[in-house]
Amino acid sequence: MVMRHKTPRLTLLGAGPGDPDLITRKGWKALQMADVVLYDALVHPDMIAEIPACVRKIYVGKRSGSHCATQTEINQLIVETAHQYGHVVRLKGGDPFVFGRGMEEIEFARAHGIPQIEVIPGISSAIAGPAAAGIPVTSRGLSNSFWVLTATTVDGAFAADMEKAAQSDATVVLLMGVRKIQAIAELFGQFRGAETPIAIIQNATLDNQHTTIAQLGNIATRLHEVDVNAPGIVVIGEVVRVGECCASVSALNHNLFH
Template sequence: MQSKPFITLVGAGPGDPDLITLKGIKAIQDADVILYDALVNQEVLAYAKPSCTKIYVGKRAERISTSQDYINKLLVDYALTHGHVVRLKGGDPFVFGRGGEELDYVRRFNIPTAVVPGISSSTGLTGLQQIPLTYRGVSESFWVITGATSDGRLSDDLYTAVNTKATVVVLMGHAKLDQIISLYKENGRNDLPIALIQNGSLPNERVALGTIDTIIEESNKKTIGVPAIIVLGEVVSKHLAFKIVKEKIQSLAV
C-alpha cells in the first residue's frame, strides 16, 4: 500500500558520509523516493531500502544543472504518487540550500513536511580544520555569506563584512575570489588571515592558508578549485599550519 504524501528535507552534511545525523539516516531508510544533490556523498544512499527510487537533481555553479522549478515540481509529483519523498541536500537545507523555497512550494499543495538539519560546511569544515569561528578577544561573532547573488553580483553583505572584526565565511564564492581579495585590499585588510577549503572532510581535501596579500599565490600552489569555502578573519591564524609558518617567520626575523 502506498504511504501518504510526505516530504522531508534532510541535510547530509559537508561531504564525509559519517557526518550525517542518525535522524537523517532514519529518514533515508524510510524514503520511497530520494531527490539528491551534487554535493551529497552517494555512500549515504546505501541506507535506502531496495524499492526506493533515487533521482539525481544536482546543481553546480557554472555547470548545466537541474532547475529549481523542476525540482519543486518533482517533489510534489513524487509525494503524490509514491509517498515519502526525502530531499537530500549537502550541508544544511536552510544554509544556502534553498530549503525554505522548496517548503514554500510544497506547502501550497497541503503536503506535510519535516526538516532534518545537517552540518553546514560553514561550521563543519572550519571545525574539522580546528579554526574556531569565535574566540574570546578575537572574534565575537561569525557571518555566513553567499559569494554571489542570483544575478551574479558580489553579495552586498560583503561590502559591510569587510569592515567587521567578525569571522566571515563565504560559501559558493570561489569564482569571486579575485573580487573579494580586491575588496579587502581596497579597505586596507591586506594582512588579514584567510583560508580556502576545497572538498572539505573528504580524502581529496585541499587547504590553502595565507593573508589577503598572499592567498592567490597559495591558492595557485595548491590548485584550489570548486567546491570550496572561504574563511576570513583573525581566527584563521589559530590553524595549526598557519601558526607553524608564523613562528618560522618570527624566528627568522630574530
C-alpha cells in the same frame, strides 16, 4: 493485489558537509523510511549507496554553472513523486536552510497538497569546513562573532552585505566564493589590511580535503594550489592563524577516524 495509497509526505534533510558519517542519526533514519530520495551533487556517493535498494533514488544535482535540473523542475518533481509514491526525502548537502533554497521547496509543496512536511537540519559546511581545517569561527580574544555569506548573487554581483562584513572585525565565512577570490581579497584588504589571514578549504571533511592559508595581500600568488571547480569555503579573519597551529591536530583526528 490492492495497492494502499500513501499520504504524500516531504522530509527536507541536510546531509552534512561531505563526510557521509556526519549525517545526523535522525536524518539517517529518515533515509531508511523513505519511498523516494531526491539528492544533490554534494551528497557523498557512499551515503546514497547505503540507502535501501527498495527506495527510489533520483539525482537532481545542482552546482555552479551545471544543473541536472532547474529549481522549478525539482519543485515539481517533489510534488509528483510525493503524490505517486508517498514519503519523499529531499536530501541536500550541508543544511537545507543555509543557502539551500529549502524554504522555496517547502512553500511549493504546501501549495500543491503535501500536508506532512518535516525539516531535519544538517551540519553546515560553513562551520564544519573551517572546523575540519582546525579553524574555529569564534575564539576568545580573536573573534566573538561570525558572518556567513554567499559570495555572489544570482546576477553575479557581490552579496549586498559583503562590504559591511569586510568593515567588521568578525570572522567571515564565504560560500561559493572561490572563483572570485581575488576580487574578495581586494575588497577585504581595503578595510582589514593586506596581512589579514585568509583560508580556502576545499572538499572539507573528505579524504581529499585541501586547505590553502595565505594573506589577503598574497593569496593571488597561491591560486595555483586551488581547484576553482571544487567546492570551496573561504574564511577571512584572525582565527585563521589558529588553523595554522592546529593543522597537525586536524590531520591526526582524520587519520584516527578514517
